[in-house]
Amino acid sequence: MGAGKTTIGRKLAKKLKLEFFDSDEEIERRTQADVALIFEIEGESGFRKREAEMIDELTKYSDIVLATGGGAVLNEQNRINISERGWVVYLKASIRQILRRTARDSRRPLLITDNRKQKIEELLRERGPLYEEVADMIIDTGNKTVKQIISEICDNKVSR
Secondary structure: OOOOHHHHHHHHHHHHOOEEEEHHHHHHHHHOOOHHHHHHHHHHHHHHHHHHHHHHHHOOOOOEEEEOOOOHHHOHHHHHHHHHHOOOEEEEOOHHHHHHHHOOOOOOHHHOOOOHHHHHHHHHHHHHHHHHHHOOEEEEOOOOOHHHHHHHHHHHHHOO
């Protein structure tokens, strides 16, 4: 969350001349409802079910760049699908970076809380090891430009 998956994913796809998908955006497009509303109506479990179905579908495509929602790794089948069907980059950001990047974002239902820093710490403790489990490459996004990150991804992917 707030690591730059969508921004970097879009620009990476453009550079590689591939189609880009963001699983959250696809869910919103197809349901005509934003993630926050889905959370409100169906709860997190309802959203996660939709997310798993979307990731299953999108990871069957070839030659795409896919940005998943930050919590997608919580589902074991999602982890299997993304790691077996794709090449996974974990964009790692510090708590301070995430707080800064999400400060004015009201579209993240899990961050609607009195203590955003504590919530981010909790999410990273829970999700960090899962991200690392599926990652083919880990990039610390701190102090790097989008261009540098894309270059690092491309250089690493080509060398594989």
